[in-house]
Amino acid sequence: MSTAEDLTAALDAVERNAGSYAADLMDFVRLPSVSTETEHRPDIDAAATWVAARLSRAGFTEVRTIDTPGHPVVVGRLHHDRDLPTVIVYGHYDVQPVEPLELWESGPFEPEIRDGKIYGRGASDDKAGVLIAIQAVEAYTASGGLPPVNLTFLIEGEEEIGSPNLPEFLDQHRELLRADLAISADGGIYGVGTPSVTVGSRGLAAVQIDVRGASSDLHSGMYGGAVANPIMALARILSSLQDAEGRIQVEGFEAGVEPLQPSVRQALAALPDDEEAELAQLGLKSWWGDPEYLPRERRNVRPTLEVNGIGGGFQGNGIKTVLPSRAFAKVSCRLVVGQDPEQVVAALKRHVAKVTPAGVTATVTPLPGSGKAYQMPVDHPALEVAAESMEAVYKRRPFPVWTGGTVPVAEQFQAILGIWCLYFAFGEPDNALHAPNEFFRVDTIRQGTEATVRLLAGLAERRDALAPIS
């Protein structure tokens, strides 16, 4: 068959198979593969086994579950023609924790379809992404055909804890993973029904700040007013990290950051403006943050600093008049090209040392998950193939966008395997990623699968899209 015939057959297969996609995703979501919590280790293994079996069912000929010092990586290869280029597809089977559990309307691991949406932890991030890519390959193999490129799927189980073992895995399995281009099935599009091609992603640096005062909790009636309060000290430290309008005040934080390029600002400014609807959906009256940049710039191409969690003293119901001995906060920063995670952590340490109030000690400890930002050349032909594939499905020309999140693997494919990583994924901004009531739209599974089928055909046609980094 010609490539065009293969594509037509595969698209027909998507048509035939689409009825089973929702059930497939719900099966996957039922596995509570939370990577941050060690008690979920058996569920992690079960999810890896599930992915391996699913790859085999889709026609992959070599499927291996490879142990790492952490969670296993599933590698599935379907290399059927040594003259064809090879494409790696990256995704992850692990998911975020579910807390606060009481805000979920249905069990996070008891997926439920409501109003055309499959609700459950990981439904969008990244179990739909993994399944869409597998289903696209399966569309080619379903009728006895073969995909138009050799494929290597690399599905890991530690993305939500920062992929600590992935760099070494890539380094140790260079031969197994030899390829011409990577595709990340983890990511998303600009809006519901509004496709986009992702040009870059931000990096991450995160720390925990621990503040200690007296050696034990004290009675506030006995020592209040005379012993420094670690919660109050922590509040002062946190307040010093940003000004009231959100400008980061940490010296050295932005070292290496270039001013935003006009082309980037123009591309972002040209995005369709559905911000009012988005605000309403978030229950907000207005955006917030550094007034020198548009909200979309702050969300995508500017560095950020957020407090992700805080705790100290008595948190139960009612009152306990304690003067606590400790408090902590978790702070994470999204980084842009030019920022080095280690240097950002060092800047945070220097800042905290400088502003820690009298009477307490503060320590700053790096948290896992750090990674550099990643950016493809905006004129890379793979981006054009991706745009055409999406346009064929969505009937709209995709916008170039920069994702605000962090997918450390993109920068690692670049740095370790010497290949570009094309984001090609279908999460939507309202999917409640990392939050209660995460969901993925049933219709989007099919749209994503069709677009991925087209992408593989398009890449096979456009060999210059598959050139490794020179």
Next chain:
Amino acid sequence: MSTAEDLTAALDAVERNAGSYAADLMDFVRLPSVSTETEHRPDIDAAATWVAARLSRAGFTEVRTIDTPGHPVVVGRLHHDRDLPTVIVYGHYDVQPVEPLELWESGPFEPEIRDGKIYGRGASDDKAGVLIAIQAVEAYTASGGLPPVNLTFLIEGEEEIGSPNLPEFLDQHRELLRADLAISADGGIYGVGTPSVTVGSRGLAAVQIDVRGASSDLHSGMYGGAVANPIMALARILSSLQDAEGRIQVEGFEAGVEPLQPSVRQALAALPDDEEAELAQLGLKSWWGDPEYLPRERRNVRPTLEVNGIGGGFQGNGIKTVLPSRAFAKVSCRLVVGQDPEQVVAALKRHVAKVTPAGVTATVTPLPGSGKAYQMPVDHPALEVAAESMEAVYKRRPFPVWTGGTVPVAEQFQAILGIWCLYFAFGEPDNALHAPNEFFRVDTIRQGTEATVRLLAGLAERRDALAPIS
């Protein structure tokens, strides 16, 4: 027998009985009567039953466990001579929560004697106080005698949650509780082996501040930098409550507060200075707080504001890059004479409304436990009797002190029953009240019991110490 002979017989009884005091207290501590947590309700009832039985065993002739809308109040009366004055003894059988449990060296409800100290939650606050008073009465009844005054014990179970039902209880049982003076067996002395007589106690006003941002937790990579962070907003609100040196910045907070009287400052300045040792014991290098006042002034007679607890976002191990939708803090203030708890709460509400950053909403909700400060006339004869009773045991003249803590009942005896409340209790500042590893010294039980035996004899001799408030 004469009063002097009664006293001698009672002191002999203390000598005989002292060997059983530690076991008695440990029995009481084994009951986990935590009043803040509803799951401990059966333990609350068990503790009330225990107290009632203990009163009966000590010779009280009328013992009743009286229900309230909350926890029962145990009232034990030993009224044997209508010509004698009546003294109420107040204490409480409920205890604080035990968290953080991991910091206890032995189970909070598995009392253990180490180095002459009985460790356990409530060992000092207030189970030792209750038992010392019962044992003092028992010393009189042990040899077939009777105490030199009529006694009404009122032991409640809601002190650690602010005695919400006590005012109504006092009001409804005026006849049962008719008396000439109250004694609070809840309180303490200045230092280990350093007795003091407590002239007053501070009041309390407490609130919870809840800050809300977006309607659900968000992905910090997607919304960070563009949506207000409730933890950061809360940090700014808390930082605004005090300046960096601890001066409270809440407008109207000190309305009604008189400047410290020179006699009070002198009395406090004359206290023996063991502050270096105290700092070392607390693991601190220096005191902290408003430089216009001495630490002991800030701890005893000045109003305070402390953050007792804070929570928001992800508090587990590792990292979750969430932009949380909510955060809260619990703030409590110790009040001095002239401050009204309701007005202080109103001032906090106005302040928070004024300083809440853009992009979030903040609500301020009063917490239970509010009460006014209490102060006896410094020349009240009951204070002199108390001082003499302590001096006979400790061989040191007690100092007048103001306790920094709050015992709402003192002000309630004054306001509702029209009688003064004399603090007469033996907690020591190192007892880790409200904290892990709370303890009470075995030797102090006996010292307290002997002093209380002497107090009852002294009050019987000095009828002007028993005059109701005119």
